Amino acid sequence: MTGTATSRPVGREPYRVTLGRLQAAQKQAARSAPAYSRFVNRRLGRHLAAWAYGARLTPDQVTGLSALATFTGVALLAVLQPGVVQALAVTACLVLGYALDSADGQLARLTGTGSSAGEWLDHVVDAVKIVTLPVALLVGMHLHGWADPAWSAVPLLHVVAGSVLFFAMILTEQLRRAHGVRSTAAQGGRAPWLRSLLVVPTDYGVLCLSFLLLAVPDAFLVVYAVLVACTALFTAAAAVKWYGEMRTLSRNADV
Template identity: 50%
Template sequence: MPSDSTTDTRPGFRDAMTRLRGAQKSARGGPPYSIFVNRPMGRVLAALAFRAGLTPNQVTALSAVATFVGVGLLAAAPASYVTGVAVCLLLVLGYALDSADGQLARLRGGGSLQGEWLDHTVDSLKVVVVHLAVLVTFYLHLDLAIGWLLVPLAFAVASSVHFFGMILVDLLGRATRAELALAAPLKTAPGASTALLKLPTDYGVFCLATVLLGAHTLFLGVYTLLAAATVGYTLLVVAKWRRDVIALDVLRTGARTNAAPEGHRR
């Protein structure tokens, strides 16, 4: 009698999609493109990857390949409509796969520290090099005054600071709450105005904007607008993060004071 040990017991695509919908992170506070476009795309890709037997790290690697091939085209190829469409498709695919790796990890029962490290390492590189690729395009393929090169430089700096700050403040908050045995604060959904304020800073919007690469003046204008919005938003959110970290310090100081012996409080 033949053995049935090779029978595929994994759920089908539809079952995987259903399980993924029930294992989503909270959508509160996220930028609109990431929540309403990128995450659903990532869900489909995660279900396909699950059926194909891929691991989250393999999906992260595919995300990196798609992204950095797109970055290479953006820097090296002529600034044409064809290049813009190709770059846009590759960056959008890379971003969707970046969402898929985490969703696949949750579908498989949880990710690993190595996977989280790999994901954040790729992301930290991506948010900088895409704008350095735009800088190369400005210099090699567009007839621009040298001062325009400051725009992608500023965009790269703001994106790096925003990404690092977002990760670090979240980590400090979780570490402090774990140290003091405090529950995580309830997240409230942002208002429509806040969501619209975040929209120009969404990496996915930048990905879509690259489709305009062949229309040099239009791409320059849209890219500069996104850069200015990202710099402005980053300045605002850094000030908020500083207040949040000061509040964490107050909590830790208060806990240490309450835990100290009576003689040491005087």
């Protein structure tokens, strides 16, 4: 969460005014951003950031609220039986947590209070949820016995693919910065609709919405398996691409 806007005292102002200033203060979305994250979650986050600004919350406090909502959903995924109640509760918590995850950065840029500590906290919370979400699903599947043991392979693959993708993505951005290469979010241009739609199966927001299908467990397992398979394939393809990019950066640095 790095702030670029001019810092100004938090005060009471019309909600619409805050929304307008938030929109003007935001960085461009990455060209590779999936459709839900780009067009839905950022907008939800903007409204929550405007609320947080009026409530005089700090970006780190918003990150804390995001963690609270997300890990409540994670806990409910493990302890509740599949059904309508679990589906609605888990999805609501995860969607809210994801929107707040966008709101903390937007608030930081609006108020000019972004910091390395805030960025660190945000990424650590993300790293924890990436691991605990499929683990909680696996625990719930075994605790309540609602899926054949063979399905355990899917959340286990999810843990590996999600963790590797997140780490590789963060490391790639850091190495780009070290070589003076702008991040994909700073390279300008609009994200092509086709690209945004093609990567939708890897979108964390779509994963959150998929838990609505816990009301029909068999349907959820199929959809979840497809999302995890797409994430694993995307991770493998991205790893090859990023490794090649790092080799090029290394060669250029030696010239």
